[in-house]
Amino acid sequence: MIWHLIAAAFAGLGAAGVGLLLRFISGNRLPRWVVPVFAGLGMLAYQIHYEYSWFDAKREQLPESATVVSTQQEQMLWRPWTYLFPMTTAFDVVDQDSLVRSRIGGESLVEFILYRFEKGYQDRVTHQAYLINCAAREKLPISEENRQPDLSGLQSIDESTSLFQAICPDA
Structure with missing residues (x-):
């Protein structure tokens, strides 16, 4: 569980970095709230991916x-x-x-x-x-x-x- 939480946090940080990069590339024309929105979307995307890949991951562990x-x-x-x-x-x-x-x-x-x-x-x-x-x-x-x-x-x-x-x- 702790590794899942750490992975979600890093997914959020990575997505926030993408939002920050987009804000920088646009010359700060994008609003500041883009960075936390990207962080939230990154964590949500990781969670959805983790939940939908659970069955395949468990099936691969079977003999x-x-x-x-x-x-x-x-x-x-x-x-x-x-x-x-x-x-x-x-x-x-x-x-x-x-x-x-x-x-x-x-x-x-x-x-x-x-x-x-x-x-x-x-x-x-x-x-x-x-x-x-x-x-x-x-x-x-x-x-x-x-x-x-x-x-x-x-x-x-x-x-x-x-x-x-x-x-x-x-x-």
Whole structure:
């Protein structure tokens, strides 16, 4: 967080320098308020760039075996530009190397961990183990305490979703 604040301050100083240079080149015909306006615009531009590049930066940090299966984009009142270009604030990832495939009763079962990355004041990563029955297209969460499927969390999963295609490509 401190590095983000320092980078925003330097972006503001750099943009203020551009405003000062423009004022000097114009022979001081530009008003004095141009310098702080450029500083504010520079900090705002840095903040917008940082927020929109968060998803790509996090995705680059993932291992080659990680597959992004869903993204969540939001629009926010205090960021009016997100109504034109929604900002990615969360995404889900499956690590292909950690899939555990098995066959029980002729049906293909895959155990996997779904990681959720959320952007915020401090980025948050949560994970949940699941079991997918590829033939029945059902997903069950696995409880962390006893490693047993939680039948109350049974969900149907559509075969067109990227999660299902990443876990059960042969189904």
